[in-house]
Amino acid sequence: MVKLFCPATIANLSCGFDVLGLCLESVGDEMLVTKTTRKGVVIKEIVGADLPLEAEKNVAGVAAMAMIEALGLDFGVEITLYKNIKAGSGIGSSAASAAGAVVGINEMLYKPLPRKALVPFAMQGEKLASGAAHADNVAPALLGGFTLIRSYEPLDVIKMHTPPDLYATVIHPQIELKTADSRSIIKQQVSLKKAIQQWGNVGGFVCGLYTEDYALIGNSLQDHIVEPLRAMLIPHFEEVKQAALANGALGCGISGSGPSIFSLCKGESNARKVAQAMHEVYKDIGVAFDIHVSGVNDDGVRVMQVD
Amino acid sequence: MVKLFCPATIANLSCGFDVLGLCLESVGDEMLVTKTTRKGVVIKEIVGADLPLEAEKNVAGVAAMAMIEALGLDFGVEITLYKNIKAGSGIGSSAASAAGAVVGINEMLYKPLPRKALVPFAMQGEKLASGAAHADNVAPALLGGFTLIRSYEPLDVIKMHTPPDLYATVIHPQIELKTADSRSIIKQQVSLKKAIQQWGNVGGFVCGLYTEDYALIGNSLQDHIVEPLRAMLIPHFEEVKQAALANGALGCGISGSGPSIFSLCKGESNARKVAQAMHEVYKDIGVAFDIHVSGVNDDGVRVMQVD
Numbered sequence: 001m002v003k004l005f006c007p008a009t010i011a012n013l014s015c016g017f018d019v020l021g022l023c024l025e026s027v028g029d030e031m032l033v034t035k036t037t038r039k040g041v042v043i044k045e046i047v048g049a050d051l052p053l054e055a056e057k058n059v060a061g062v063a064a065m066a067m068i069e070a071l072g073l074d075f076g077v078e079i080t081l082y083k084n085i086k087a088g089s090g091i092g093s094s095a096a097s098a099a100g101a102v103v104g105i106n107e108m109l110y111k112p113l114p115r116k117a118l119v120p121f122a123m124q125g126e127k128l129a130s131g132a133a134h135a136d137n138v139a140p141a142l143l144g145g146f147t148l149i150r151s152y153e154p155l156d157v158i159k160m161h162t163p164p165d166l167y168a169t170v171i172h173p174q175i176e177l178k179t180a181d182s183r184s185i186i187k188q189q190v191s192l193k194k195a196i197q198q199w200g201n202v203g204g205f206v207c208g209l210y211t212e213d214y215a216l217i218g219n220s221l222q223d224h225i226v227e228p229l230r231a232m233l234i235p236h237f238e239e240v241k242q243a244a245l246a247n248g249a250l251g252c253g254i255s256g257s258g259p260s261i262f263s264l265c266k267g268e269s270n271a272r273k274v275a276q277a278m279h280e281v282y283k284d285i286g287v288a289f290d291i292h293v294s295g296v297n298d299d300g301v302r303v304m305q306v307d
Numbered sequence: 308m309v310k311l312f313c314p315a316t317i318a319n320l321s322c323g324f325d326v327l328g329l330c331l332e333s334v335g336d337e338m339l340v341t342k343t344t345r346k347g348v349v350i351k352e353i354v355g356a357d358l359p360l361e362a363e364k365n366v367a368g369v370a371a372m373a374m375i376e377a378l379g380l381d382f383g384v385e386i387t388l389y390k391n392i393k394a395g396s397g398i399g400s401s402a403a404s405a406a407g408a409v410v411g412i413n414e415m416l417y418k419p420l421p422r423k424a425l426v427p428f429a430m431q432g433e434k435l436a437s438g439a440a441h442a443d444n445v446a447p448a449l450l451g452g453f454t455l456i457r458s459y460e461p462l463d464v465i466k467m468h469t470p471p472d473l474y475a476t477v478i479h480p481q482i483e484l485k486t487a488d489s490r491s492i493i494k495q496q497v498s499l500k501k502a503i504q505q506w507g508n509v510g511g512f513v514c515g516l517y518t519e520d521y522a523l524i525g526n527s528l529q530d531h532i533v534e535p536l537r538a539m540l541i542p543h544f545e546e547v548k549q550a551a552l553a554n555g556a557l558g559c560g561i562s563g564s565g566p567s568i569f570s571l572c573k574g575e576s577n578a579r580k581v582a583q584a585m586h587e588v589y590k591d592i593g594v595a596f597d598i599h600v601s602g603v604n605d606d607g608v609r610v611m612q613v614d
Contacts, residue, residue, distance in 0.1 A: 150511035204457035
């Protein structure tokens, strides 16, 4: 039996649509994965969310089956999920489950695989959840810290340097916003001018991580392509963003495909101040919301206990 | 009197159209800049190239005038240019002259400006040369090493880390290819899918520089947007590229707006091998060409002598 902490993640990080991601420290699910002599994957129980128990309809189940099948393992698993990350929140709820399942199985192997080798299995869970086998949440969930998907064909996932003093603030407005809907609003053609601004900012963001230049990280957290289209789907997005920036956030944008809004901050106390400012914007508008403040989880999915 | 070495530069570096640049060690012009009590800029002589002597039609002259005017300097300069970098070669001939002129004047100031502050003046020279005040050659010429233009508005130029063992090979086919023509072939709309590949590679390239991961640098040297359109303007581009890669180059692409083709290599001996392979492709096709092998110049324009 393996007990796991399965972290929430922030994909895109404004400038890096479909390529950048970040793993959170203090927001996540828990999961129990138990080895069974009987082959196959059973989702035993899901606590805290109304999600399918059929393994082939469950992201953890699909990821687990993909790994078991690819490696030809001669055992099966039973999975119990304790969900804290709300489905559809935009902070990687499905990725946390997919990543947790494959790390759990990996612990049962005689020669565990490196975390990077688990990414393709977890991506199969994402394919079930959103229709696309994207890696921008499962990569940070598995590797921790800040990750870059340089390429999908071939898959090339890079874990980057984590500056010590970065904290994230996330507000999750509890509206329903499906990833598929949020993707359909994006235009498939973009202006070269905006694309150049975007890759300038991706370059700047990566420089900022390696040189621990917080101002550069903040300046690079700009999205000229996706945010202008998606922001309208999120209630009071602009006010939350302006409040975050006015209170010292390095940058603020849409987490993944939304509706969560994230900010990156230098220092925990600033992140708490920004959380308070976000709270002020939302407290009277009649939309339920959660707010999280979190450091960066540099490890990814954590194995908490092995029996 | 200030004597300067004004280096050639490689802009774009495949993935980083309009944002990335690299300064070369062993290819460049020389320049003499002499302080005059009479105000104004005089181009005294140009050796090695047929370029305008009227200061307002000469990139060095325009850059010098922009700096003198912006700073309200009470002196003038006479400039003598010894051109080695051929105009229209795609390795920053105009940028070398513009950068050299402003560094020369900077040496005459009581309180010289930091190199970054000189970029906007040198950009005025580029505006004369190509119609656009771009910085992707003047930034590496002034700062040295690898540079990133994160943003133009506001201008944000970053000097990145230089891995110790990188060498460049450049072949310059002596065909005429004007920057304006080379730019007009580019489409102003690009597919989001290709843009994502491009910014994944920009991120990978910057990671590769900071972690000195030569394989990652090579994998990131891909251009899905501009090279497929421009390559047809350069004789035997694909054969040169394949020859370079087959001989161990990390990557190979169009230098700036062409027609020069560059490769990056790990180690000088590999760069020389790649140069030989490029030579083999071009030796019998009836187009005159130059080949350069160079390390990375981490300083930018060099002040060789001050009298």
